[in-house]
Structures are given as C-alpha cells and as structure tokens.
Amino acid sequence: MKRLLAMLMLCALCLCGCVSRQLEEELLVIVLGVDADAEQNILLTVKVPSSAAENKGEAGGGSGYLLFSAGGHGFADALAMLRSAAPRQLNFSQVREIVFGDQAARRADFNLLLAQIDAIPRFRCSAAVIVCREEARAFAAAQKPDLGVRLSRYADVTLSDSAGKGFTPNINLCKTLRDLGTGFEDPLLILGALGNENAPGEMNPENVLDALPGQLPRQGASAIEMFGAAATDGVCVSGYLTGYEMALVHLAQGGDSALTLRQEAGVPLHITARAPARLTAELQRSPALLRMELTCEVHYPPGHPPDAEALKATLEGDMKALLARLQALRCDGMGFCCAAVRQFLTVREWEALGWREVYAAAETEIRVTVTCREG
C-alpha cells in the first residue's frame, strides 16, 4: 500500500500543466497585439503559426503565420470576439511578445489591461512587453522569423540579444505587473517601431544612438526596430527613451553591456560599469536630493588614451540629462525609490512621504569616477 501511495505522489510529477492536444486542434499565439482608440475601443490581434501549405508564403503575413484581429468596447469584449472569430481554441501559453500600440499604452487603465491579459488562462507570464510607436497590428503583422524557422525562437533570441546589447530593457509581463504602480522601480518597457527600409532616417551628428526606433539610419531584412524604452509613471506609459538613454540606464544598473562613445578624434571607447551605481536619496532637505555615484571602466585602443576629465564630464552631463528626462516623465526607472524606501519602517510612514511628488521635484547630483585601461 505504501508503494501505491508513493506512486500516487510521484504521479504529481506529471502534472506540470501540459495537455495532450494536437497542434491542429488549437491556435498557439506567439504575438498578442493590443490597440486602442479614443472611444475606449480595444482591438486585439494575435499571430499564430499555421502548418497549412498555402500560408507558408508571404501572402500569409510571413512564413507560415496567420493574423487574427477582433475588436470590442473593452478588453473582455474584444477577447470574446477574438475567441469567437478564431477557428480553433486560442492557446496563450506560448506567447512571446505582447505588443501595445501607443494609444493603448498611454491609457489610464493600462495596468488593468495588463492584469486582464495576465488573467487569461494559461497565459505565459514571461512574455516580453513591447510598446510600439504605431499600431500594434501592423507591428505584429511585420513580425517574421528572418533567421531560423520558428517565430517563437526568433523572438526569444532577438529580444535577449537586444537586451544584452543594452539598447532595450529586459522586461516581461510578470515584472511589469509587479512593478507598475506597486513596485519601487517604475518599469521601462521595450520600445519598438516599424522602420522605413527604403529611406534611412536622419542621423544625429552628435550621437547616432540617441534616436528612437523608426528613425534609425539602418537597413535590414526586417522592418522591425526595437531600440530604446517606454517610460512608465506608475499608471501608464508617459514617454520614450532613446537607445542611448537606455544604454545609460543599463550602465547605471551595472549591466554587462558596454556603452560605446566616440572621442573627438573619432576613436571609439567602450565603457562598462564596475558595479551598479550607488543611489542615495536625501529626504530631510527640501527639495530632496537624489545622488548617483558611478564607477566606470573605459577601454581604449592602444596609443589613444582618452581625456578622462572630458569623458567624466560627458558622462555626468548625460546622466544628469537622463535623470531630468525621467523626472519630467515621472518615471523612476533608475530605482531611487529603492534607496528612499529603506529609510522608513512602515508602509504608513512611507506613504505619508508622497514619493512621486518628491521625486519629480528633487535635485540631482551625479558623480562619475572613470578608470582608463588600454586594450
């Protein structure tokens, strides 16, 4: 009998949520797009793989993928309509990207939209959250596996690669839901857009990375550009950060990626942070003072030592401008709130502070230490 009990308990190992259903019997959603209009209508778009031969070509919206859209006066209506319009049951357990159109991401009930998406049964919580500067439907339609066969794998690798380079944040639905309005660090969402492949955008002569997607001077197989971040203010998306600004955020967070800056002589410098920046918040004074201390290491080509003082001044100036921008967007993307909350014992005391107002009005002080290394 104890063997029976042991077998019964080991059966629990098989209960990991998988179900034996044929691929032809359901639609596996890879990309979910959410658009909104001024009349509170929601348009949902899903991109699903199709094994049908006629959908393999370009006519199918990409190699072997189908697009379904449905609208309604609110998320629940739109989802119900989408489910009724789809020829098979929708399975959201493999979603890789949730794409919000600009208008949907700026809605006051953006958090509610995210919660409703998370509440879809078996929804994949680790799907990346992308804010698209245009319509999410067009963005989803343009998604295709330019490399490899599966869009799911292609999206995974592309998103991971992009975040690894430091130009987009590493964010998913779970973290967004956790931090948007209830966390101590406002989430930065991935910013995407459709680039015009035939006409490269105008180049910023000062810094080519200081640009938003859709304007990048580049060409490639894919029209999709993911570059920069969408800042949130605890309620919804409040503005955009360029790729360079996002790279600065990565640098301050001690990310592995190197920030590349160009000297006046044109020699590139690779800057990495030794550790995450030390953030402090002096709340006793009015206005409060937010201080950032960052220690960087600069690698320069042999024979071209940089002007360390000039570089320090550049980094301090850029960081200050970035902080000012984040304050204007009411987005604490750096996490000063984490430093401030440590000074309080209870939630009641913390709430009495009114952090959002304090943050927006605070003065900033940036101290960057630069160590130069050859090679």
Place this chain on the structure above:
Amino acid sequence: MTAAFPALPDDRRAALTRDRWLLSALNLYAQAAVGLSLYLYGSVSTPGYLSVFLSVPVPVLLVLLAERAAGMGPLPRALCLLPAAVCLMDAQLAFFALCAVLADVMPDLNLPLAAAAYTAALGAGLGGASPYALPRLARLMVFLLIPPALFCGACALGHGNASHFFPLLGYGPESILRGGVWMSGAAASACCPHLLPGSAKLPPRAALTPLLLALLMGALTAAVSAWLMPVYALSGQRTLGWRMLLVAHMTPSVPCWSLAVAGVLMLLLLSVCAGVRRAAAFLGGFFGKKSDPGWAAAALMLLLLPAGALQTAPIRDFLIQAAPWRTVLMAAAAAAPCLGRRHGQSGRKDAA
C-alpha cells in the same frame, strides 16, 4: 485493522519515531507554506518571515508539554478528539491549497471531478496503508522535496531585489504580531508524534531539530517571496494557487516551474495524508482502539472534499478564521493530562 505498534523491537520503534518527527516537520513546512499563501502574504506581506519566526516558541512549548503528557500514559479518550480536530484541520487546509494549485496550473480542469478523484484515491490508499507507510515515505520525501526547494530559491535570486524587504515592518508591528499568532496554528500539530501511540521516547533535541529546520524553511520561503515581490504587490489580489507557486510564476525557468509545481503538489499530498492518518489514529484512540482504523481515514478524507472542490470565498474565510484555533486545541490536549495530575496530587495532599 492494521498491526499494533507494541510488536516492534526498540530500535525499530526509535527509527519509526524519528521518521514520525520527519513527517511532522514536512507537515509543518507544508502548513507554513499554506499559511503564508492563505493569510500572511495578504495581511502581513513582506515581513511574513518575521511572523514565522515569532511562531517558533509555539511548537517548542507544545512539544515539551506533549512530552510530559506522553510520560503520563496514553491520552485520555475524551481528549483524543482535540488533536484529531487539529490534524483534520491541517489536512483540510492542505487539500484546499492542493485544489487551488491544480486550478491554477490547469485552468481547464474540472476541479470538482479532480478533487473527487483525489479523495477516492487517497481515501483508498490511506484506508489500507500500514501505519509505517507515511513516516517511511517522509524519509524519502525529504530528499525529493528539499533539493528542489533550494533549487527554486536559487533560481529566484536573479529576479528579486533587496529593497523589496522594505519598509522592514510592512503594514506595522501589529500585523506582524497577528501573523505570528495566526502562524502558530500551523505549528500546532507538530507535537503529534509524542501523543500518537507507538512512539518511542527520544531526546527533545531529536524531536525539535527537524521542526525548527522546517520553520526555518518556512521563514526562508517567506523571505524568498519578499525578495521577489514588493510589499504592495505581494499583498495584492492573487489567488491561493498563484501564491503557492509564486516562485515559479516570478522565475522564467522551465526546470524551476516543473520542480516547483511537482514539489508543491507532493508536499501538499503528504500533508493531506499525514493529517488524515493522524486524525484517524486519534479517533481510534477516542474509540478505545490500540491502532488506527483504516475506515476512519477513508471517511475523514470524504470530509475534505466539499471545501477543496468548491473553493469559494466564504470557505476560504472560514478556514482563515478557524486555523489559529488549532494552537488552543492542541495546547488543551497536551496540557490537560499534566493539569489533571497536578490537580490529583493537590487533592490527595488536601485529603492527607
């Protein structure tokens, strides 16, 4: 009817008792995990680990009290109903949480049917199981449950933030204290091996070490949850099943997800079985049986079905209200023989 315990040689009986304490420790960890998800995350939030630490004296006192009571002979028949109720409550909470986890993992599942299937299978298994089966299984389960739990904790490290522990006292010291009192109910049945028939007398250290380690694991679970979620998000509106699998939800790792789901299900199953089997043993004591009647375990399993299958808010609220009273019931069962003896001694003195 199963074999009676006194037939065992001393060394086997000591081994059985040690396994019973291991089972008790695993049950304590399961009850702590259920308590965290059912009440502490919502009411205390991130300082939940402090509440778990606050509850530590309760199992220690109950174990010492139960040891004294056990030294005075078998528990009086009428008192057997108290630990039976406590163990049944443990099983009910574990079964409720088990069904909630199933509903979270498999939303398309017909929950009442699944709960009925579990009840039937567990009832049949427990009805015919030997009294040594669960304690021995517990020894195996320690190796099956603890490493995955540590693995999931390690996976979670990269997805949290130390600032989530702040404000250190969360919603205030009162909420932490209330949480500690509530959590003491989860530790109430920890002293059961002393009160069950057939247990050998072990040094207090041998009994207390696994229990304290289980509470430490409970506190670590609460700390990992606080590491992953800030105070508002942890206390936000989430289902019991989601909270039980919080680490899996917040850690995008397939091995972590699978191990967490399997580990939680196995731990809860073990807790259900332990609770029902112990309740049956105490009921056997109430009816004057020397060993636990199998039919009682099967019948008690049926009692757990409605709450698990229905999963309604009033049932959940009732369980939250009733759970802390387990401490009172168990303390009464363990203290009554000692008080009765003292009362008897003073009575004899007066008479002399």
